[in-house]
Amino acid sequence: MSYAIETLELTRTFKKGKKKNNSNSKQPELIMALDEVNLTINPGELFGVLGPNGAGKTTLIKILSTLLLPTSGIGLVDGIDVAKYPEKVRKKINMVSGGEHSGYGILTVRENLWMFSQLYGMQTKVALQRIDELMNLLGMQEYSRLKISKLSTGMRQKMNIIRGFVCDPQILFLDEPTLGLDVQISREVRKLIKSWVKEKKEKTVLLTTHYMAEADELCDRVAIIDNGKVLACDSPSNLKTSLKQDAVFHIEVNLMLDNLDRFNQIPGVRKFAYEHKPHTGRTDLKFILENDSYISAVTGEISNNGSEILSLSKTEPTLEDVFVSLCGKGLEDENRT
């Protein structure tokens, strides 16, 4: 079977400054952005790559969209090697990144979108018709003749999303498409992505995100990635089912706890993650326990440290819990550091 996207041992390293080694000669320090990534994505699939910032999601998209060469391994798009035949790959793809500020402030929204459509050789009439349709879908009609320098961040991102869809690519790369958007606009963007894939069965979307709800809602399958490695790859429901035997507890305590490593020492704690809330002076704790009976040991440890439990709930596993169970940290932890 021919995959829409396939990666074979795909690896990418970046040089970071210089550091002295034992022989005193300066050698660049290497950062492993992607570490032998193997993925297969089927035609018509909406595939998500979920991971914290710096996990390697964007590097993966940059390689597959021919903007970056892999250090080793192979990336195939519609069976074509992205490193060897980038020109052929480009005929099949388009890409949208979250928070991008592309376009020219002197042009209107419609003109900008038309300009980008010309890079794909679209006939002006067809392009403008499609632009108008998509603007209607995303509620942007009234902004059509506004210069993009006057657009809000949300509207600008809607325009970027439209840009990605205008040329109707076979494979669309969406890199954090709802980054920094408010709830309403994010919802509209997700709706457009879903309906596009649903309507056009042969189209494939590779979407990266660090919003677990987004991956859960949109994706047929999700790869969880951290430090350049794929830790798991399955449908969201299967990933969550893998935690069914475990007990997932959320606890809120009234202090900004420190020395949190001790919670990992408690028998029965499989994984543990936390989030400090400086504005409230509280800490959110998340425990994945082997079973319910271990919760008393956890609450005992919290009480022993003079903290008060403000809330305790046992929840159904989410994708974030899956991430915690695989990585031993929450998706937001990377952002804090």
Add this chain to the structure above:
Amino acid sequence: MKTELRTNLKAIFGRAYVRLVGAHREPSWLISEALLPLLSTASFVYVYKALKAPEEYTGFVILGGAMTAYWINVLWSMAAQFYWEKEMGNLELYLVAPISRMAILLGMATGGFYLASTRAIFVFVVGSLIFKVNFVVISLGKLALIFFLTQVALYGLGMMFSSLFMLFGREAWHTTNLFQEPIYLLSGFFFPVKSLGFTIGLLASFIPLTLGLDGMRQLAFKGGKESGLLNVNLEIGILVILSIFFLIAAHYALKYMENMGKKEGRLTLRWQ
């Protein structure tokens, strides 16, 4: 093949459109890009008048003043442009598109030429009217040819610089500044370049405007030939070579920049 050509032509027009529209949409350019250059050009005219220089020097200055529009455009809107495109996030969209990268540069150059021409024509026409410049055109055909070749070579140089400047990264701004004023001197924007001496004039001829201006002055003004650096036909020949050289060099510089960028990740990392 036909489809590819059509796509690339559309891409050229699409990218040029930004500047075609930009030439008229914000009329403030009349002050910053036409009126102010006209004032600095006028000051040179008055210097020559005060020194009782030959009449054709007024025409030399007006022509040089008009041509500065192209040099500024090539430096700021061609050479430094890829760097700005990267910062805005446009560069990666161009590189992901199924088009020749040269199409983007050609689009930038075509639009840039039009935009600069609106400024140059303003300075040329208004300056000529105010100072009553007397033109004695020897050969209109050669004049048009030398102007055309100067533009091809000049924008070819700009296309080559655009890739090289991007590799300089954030130094692009300083590099552009570094090139701007010295070329006014070396290319003889406001005086016949022959005054610099034959050797310096010849070395300065690597910048196409030097020979372009010199040739146009020889062909458009009485007494222009006496102050010319080289024979006009020879200048035309050199400009043809420069045009071909810069366009080929631009192609390879672009390839080098793209490959290097893809290896090092510089095409997409901002502020690098």
